[in-house]
Amino acid sequence: MDKIFTNSIGKLSKQIGNFARVACILEVTTEKPGNVTPTHDFADTKFENFIFGSMLIGDAVEKAFTDGYKENFNIGKRIHQFAKQSKIYNETNTHFGIVLLFIPLATALGMALGMMMKGNENEKNNKISDENLRNAITHVMKKTNVDDAIYFHKAVKMSNVRVSKDFGIDKFDILSENFIKIAKKENINLYHLLKISADKDIIARDLTTKMEISFEHLDFLKGISRKDILSLYLLLLSKFQDTLIMKKRGSEISENVSEMAKEVINGNLSVEKFSDYLYINNINPGTIADITANVVFLYLLKKFLYF
Secondary structure (H helix, E strand, C coil), X not given: CCCCCCCCHHHHHHHHHHHHHHHHHHHHHCCXXXXXXXXXXXXXXXXXXXXXXHHHHHHHHHHHHHHHHCCCCCHHHXXXXXXXXXXXXXXXXXXXXXHHHHHHHXXXXXXXXXXXXXXXXXXXXXXXXXXXXXXXXXXXXXXXCHHHHHHHHHHHHHHCCCCCCCCCCHHHCCCCCCHHHHHHHHCCCHHHHHHHCCCCCHHHHHHCCCCHHHHHCCCCCCCCCHHHHHHHHHHXXXXXXXXXXXXXXXXXXXXXXXXXXXXXXXXXXCHHHHHHHHHHCCCCCHHHHHHHHHHHHHHHHHHHCCC
């Protein structure tokens, strides 16, 4: 398939939205140990819930890309809109971590493309490099404001996202009833709110380090077969303790899961036995699944578009 390029931002935004949907569907249809898949439902979340969420996320990504192209950044608002729309179809939170990654990425991509198409001196080669995109991610994140932080707070509460005790430590407790008042008083933006928790939450870390984790593992993904995506998932899980597991079960169990993933990669433990252990013990590496989806989204953008 040739790379896609069009001068129509409307058509391009729809294409990018479709890649976001495809990335999510590819991620959830891969039999990843410990996660919802076509053959494994959770008591409160079904495979079908993830399909609904996967379709909805494309709409949010399209809007975020257009926002970025116009340099009218609405990251917090777009996350909140997605959370609100998702509640219509899904009682449970299925894509909050993914949308938290996809919205800034799509916004940054739109901004970078806008600079290129408008003929800025440094962007005349019709190519958006990894470096350019990563710098754009940092730019749009640092340009967030207190309204973005407040929208994020509302989205977290609406979606019943599990938040560790340390997220937004001290006065910036993301679940506090006083958060909005304090956020306005301190004028904290979404970037700095996430930065506070970057050492405890790998999505917060990715969003405040130019998506370091996602980009460093982009070249590892050689294709989009379920085997390729499973290998990526296991690699990420072997290298990083899953934030969701740490929040629900503690660091000892999350560290043990990472060690087991290493054993699978080294051929000392079967995927099936690893999977059985996670499901039997209700251990869900959901954050690693979110990062996996983000790498797949990046792969699709890079392979089929323009950077």
